[in-house]
Amino acid sequence: GDSVTQMEGPVTLSEEAFLTINCTYTATGYPSLFWYVQYPGEGLQLLLKATKADDKGSNKGFEATYRKETTSFHLEKGSVQVSDSAVYFCALSAISNFGNEKLTFGTGTRLTIIP
Amino acid sequence: AAGVIQSPRHLIKEKRETATLKCYPIPRHDTVYWYQQGPGQDPQFLISFYEKMQSDKGSIPDRFSAQQFSDYHSELNMSSLELGDSALYFCASSLPGQGRYEQYFGPGTRLTVT
Numbered sequence: 043g044d045s046v047t048q049m050e051g052p053v054t055l056s057e058e059a060f061l062t063i064n065c066t067y068t069a070t071g072y073p074s075l076f077w078y079v080q081y082p083g084e085g086l087q088l089l090l091k092a093t094k095a096d097d098k099g100s101n102k103g104f105e106a107t108y109r110k111e112t113t114s115f116h117l118e119k120g121s122v123q124v125s126d127s128a129v130y131f132c133a134l135s136a137i138s139n140f141g142n143e144k145l146t147f148g149t150g151t152r153l154t155i156i157p
Numbered sequence: 158a159a160g161v162i163q164s165p166r167h168l169i170k171e172k173r174e175t176a177t178l179k180c181y182p183i184p185r186h187d188t189v190y191w192y193q194q195g196p197g198q199d200p201q202f203l204i205s206f207y208e209k210m211q212s213d214k215g216s217i218p219d220r221f222s223a224q225q226f227s228d229y230h231s232e233l234n235m236s237s238l239e240l241g242d243s244a245l246y247f248c249a250s251s252l253p254g255q256g257r258y259e260q261y262f263g264p265g266t267r268l269t270v271t
Contacts, residue, residue, distance in 0.1 A: 074257050085264040086200065086247060093258055131199060135257045143256035144190060144213055145249075147199040 044069045048132045048148030055122055056156050063117040063151050065106075065132035073136040075099075075108050075115040076145070080129045089117075089130070124155045159183050161263035163248050169269045170238050178233040178266045182250030188212070189231040190260060191223060192247040200247060205256075206231055238270045 049064040067073065077089040077099070090099030095110035104119045115132060132148040162181040170176050182189050188207045192200040193216075202215035206225035217223075220238075225231045235242060245267050249260040 078262075086262040088259065088262075091259065135260070143251070143260075144202040144205060144215060145192070145200070145260060146202070149199050 044073065044134060044136055044146045046132050046134055046146055046148035049151055050149070052152040052154060054154045054156060057124055058121045059155075061117070061119040061122045061126075061153070063130055063132075063153070065115045065117065065148060067113050067115065067132075067134050069113075069134055069136050071136050073134040075106070076133045076135065077104070077106055077115070077117050078131040078133055078147075080131065080150075082128070086131070122153075122155050124157055127153055127155045129153070161248055161250050161261050163246075163263040163266050165266060166264065167267050167269075169271065171271055172238055172240060174238050174270075176235045176238060176268060178235070178246050178248075178268070180231045180233070180248030180250075180263060182229050182231070182248075183261055185252065186250035186261070187229055187253050188251045188256050189225055189229070190249040190251075190256070191217075191231070191233050192249065194245040194247065194265075195241075196244070198244075203233070235268075240270050243268060243270045 045068045047066045074093040076091045078086045079089045090101040092099040092108035098107045106117045129150045131150045133145045135143045164179045190205040191203040194200040203217040205213045209225045223233045245265045247265045248263045251260045
């Protein structure tokens with residue numbers, strides 16, 4: 043079945059450092075790929091997405107490129123801020139046997155940015 | 158812009174009690190998904206509905222049932238609650254045929270079973 047393997051955390055960085063959170067996936071067909079962010083005590087917010095190979099999703103300085111050849115969707119940001127501290131989930135959506143599009147999530151990476 | 162509404166936001170129940178969680182999708186969204194996120198865990202898909210019919214089923218216990226009503230809101234009914242049911246329950250909705258591209262999440266209902 044579909045699965046997402048995500049870089050384990052927690053990750054602690056200093057402010058203005060470069061961030062990479064690795065994500066690889068296994069799926070049949072052509073999934074859409076997502077990064078969701080969850081701030082403490084809050085729900086899931088879509089950070090960015092890519093729906094086909096070589097697409098680059100970007101938002102709030104974060105970027106991720108859909109790499110079909112390496113089945114990866116790594117999240118990057120050039121200069122992190124304290125406000126980026128949160129849990130980040132990589133996810134995929136693929137058509138299931140029932141024709142629906144449930145999301146499959148990775149285990150999440152807790153990111154803490156130190157001033 | 159209107160968002161997905163979930164109620165209640167917090168719920169405390171005792172073991173063996175029942176609970177009902179409600180989800181109101183964004184207007185014109187006809188597909189609803191339910192996910193369960195245990196403490197420190199990733200969200201797990203439970204069940205989904207499209208046009209008031211169950212469209213997919215994940216790791217939902219037999220003690221749980223759900224339905225989608227004519228106004229497209231959905232309810233997740235949980236019976237014989239166990240301590241392990243304590244979790245954050247998310248509802249998400251999508252436009253017709255667009256769930257693959259974007260699902261909009263509600264704020265979640267935090268269920269605590271004591």
